Amino acid sequence: MTPEPTTAIIVVAAGSGTRLGHAEPKAFVPVSGRSILERALETLFELAEPVQVIVVAPSTHLDATRVAARTVAGIMHEAVTVTVGGPTRQASVAAGLAAVDPAVDVVLVHDAARALTPRAQFVRVLDAVRSTGHGIIPGLPVADTIKRRDAADLVLATVDRSELVAVQTPQGFPRTALTSAYAAADAEHTDDAALFAAAGNEVHLVDGDPMAFKITTPWDLRRAEGLLGSPSGLRTGVGVDVHAFDPAEPLWLAGLHWPGEVGLSGHSDGDAVSHAICDALLSAAGLGDIGGHFGTAEAHLAGAHGTVFLHRTVELLRDAGVTVLNVAVQVISNRPKLSPRRAEAEALLSRAVGAPVSLAATTSDGLGFTGTGEGLTAIATALVTSAGVPSGRK
Ligand code: CTP
Ligand code: MG
Numbered sequence: 127m128t129p130e131p132t133t134a135i136i137v138v139a140a141g142s143g144t145r146l147g148h149a150e151p152k153a154f155v156p157v158s159g160r161s162i163l164e165r166a167l168e169t170l171f172e173l174a175e176p177v178q179v180i181v182v183a184p185s186t187h188l189d190a191t192r193v194a195a196r197t198v199a200g201i202m203h204e205a206v207t208v209t210v211g212g213p214t215r216q217a218s219v220a221a222g223l224a225a226v227d228p229a230v231d232v233v234l235v236h237d238a239a240r241a242l243t244p245r246a247q248f249v250r251v252l253d254a255v256r257s258t259g260h261g262i263i264p265g266l267p268v269a270d271t272i273k274r275r276d277a278a279d280l281v282l283a284t285v286d287r288s289e290l291v292a293v294q295t296p297q298g299f300p301r302t303a304l305t306s307a308y309a310a311a312d313a314e315h316t317d318d319a320a321l322f323a324a325a326g327n328e329v330h331l332v333d334g335d336p337m338a339f340k341i342t343t344p345w346d347l348r349r350a351e352g353l354l355g356s357p358s359g360l361r362t363g364v365g366v367d368v369h370a371f372d373p374a375e376p377l378w379l380a381g382l383h384w385p386g387e388v389g390l391s392g393h394s395d396g397d398a399v400s401h402a403i404c405d406a407l408l409s410a411a412g413l414g415d416i417g418g419h420f421g422t423a424e425a426h427l428a429g430a431h432g433t434v435f436l437h438r439t440v441e442l443l444r445d446a447g448v449t450v451l452n453v454a455v456q457v458i459s460n461r462p463k464l465s466p467r468r469a470e471a472e473a474l475l476s477r478a479v480g481a482p483v484s485l486a487a488t489t490s491d492g493l494g495f496t497g498t499g500e501g502l503t504a505i506a507t508a509l510v511t512s513a514g515v516p517s518g519r520k
Contacts, residue, residue, distance in 0.1 A: 131205065132232065133231075133232045136226075137163075137182065137222075138182045138211065139162075139191070140182050140218040141153070141211075145342050146346075146347065152239060153166075153239070157351055158351050161194055164198050165242065167199070167206075168198055178227050178230060181195060181206060181207070181208050182210070182218045182221055182222040183208055185211075188208055191208045195208060209222060214314060216321065219308070219318060220308050231302075232299070233304050235295060235299075236295045237295045239341045241341060242337045242338070243294070243338040247264055247335050254298070261297065261298070261304075261322045262298045263294075263331060264296070264334035265291035265334045266292050268292055271287060272285040273285065303322070304318070307322045307324070311325070361412070362410055364506070364507050365403060365406035365416075365505070366402055366405065366503065367405065368501055369501060370391050370501040371389070372388070372389055372390065373388050373389070375396065376389045377389040379399055379462065381397065381474045395429060397432030398457070400478075401416055402504035404416045405506065406453060408443075409508070410508040411443045411510055436475070437478060447512055449512075451510060452484075453479055455483065455484070455485050455504055456506075457504050458496045459496050459501075461499070465487070472485050
């Protein structure tokens with residue numbers, strides 16, 4: 127049985143997101159295919175110790191919140207409590223605090239809007255609360271010069287930046303001190319640490335992280351999407367091909383003729399490298415395998431060179447709207463020695479595929495059919511995208 131969690135993380139997600147300007151509350155706005163709330167929750171289930179997760183949600187979105195929690199938490203979903211928020215962030219945190227389990231002695235409060243906060247930041251805050259017993263907040267130095275101004279935008283002074291820190295979440299506290307501070311609060315504070323300090327408690331800083339920025343404006347949302355990459359139209363594929371050596375055949379490998387080398391047997395020219403690439407490309411595109419497209423029954427393919435298969439495979443992918451991003455192949459064999467012609471082979475294969483192809487070789491240390499020299503194995507992987515070429519990879 128899993129031990130009862132002694133840490134609770136309250137994720138406040140009950141705001142409306144006025145500045146983001148979407149119809150739905152901010153936590154339910156998608157960022158690269160998943161909601162801001164799902165992104166924020168993902169990290170919590172990567173923590174080493176079990177935690178009670180309390181999501182404070184808008185009253186209109188309690189069911190949607192339970193669905194999001196179930197999606198992210200999977201079998202851990204029973205560790206998630208969903209509760210309804212209040213009109214202010216402070217009221218929402220108070221609602222979350224009321225749902226903390228009895229065994230919990232440390233509470234972290236986190237903004238769902240800081241959806242990309244790394245796991246390490248939770249660990250840093252949690253460890254510091256446990257080792258010091260104080261309130262702990264993550265902060266970053268302020269990069270811009272800060273000015274004080276009056277209501278008419280007259281600049282009054284430059285503030286000494288070295289005294290300032292920009293504060294993030296999660297903010298962590300000993301449970302009983304935080305509960306008492308909330309019970310005693312008679313004013314609105316801009317964060318939990320201010321409320322905690324107002325009740326006479328000590329608050330200390332640990333390092334923040336730029337990834338923990340708060341998604342507030344449409345620009346922040348674009349930045350988060352840029353950091354996460356495109357809504358993953360990326361797919362990988364794998365292909366393996368084996369051919370036996372046949373001294374009666376010329377060697378064709380990686381699209382090249384290798385004079386003086388023992389050839390490979392097969393219905394076609396036996397070019398295991400080209401065939402493995404075809405299978406990797408088809409596998410990545412979800413289009414089956416080489417045997418399904420180019421059967422040995424096709425007489426015109428008897429003796430066909432590997433590049434014929436490559437061109438036809440690339441056409442199949444193009445028709446399916448799939449773009450090849452790169453291919454990597456490794457040959458396992460005692461011969462031929464590939465390195466003298468590696469650049470030539472890579473250039474030829476890259477032209478055929480329309481994307482970079484890298485070629486490597488190894489032996490199997492005398493073991494198996496590749497070790498005894500009976501045959502040759504080629505293994506290829508391919509990366510493709512069906513979402514257009516992602517920015518930054520053009
Ligand atoms: N929050 C909340 N309950 C509220 C207000 C805010 O739980 N009544 C949460 C938000 O969901 C967010 C975090 O507090 O995760 C930080 O607030 P903020 O970024 O200001 O979010 P919103 O208040 O939703 O946005 P805005 O101020 O632009 O309306
Ligand atoms: Mg707000």
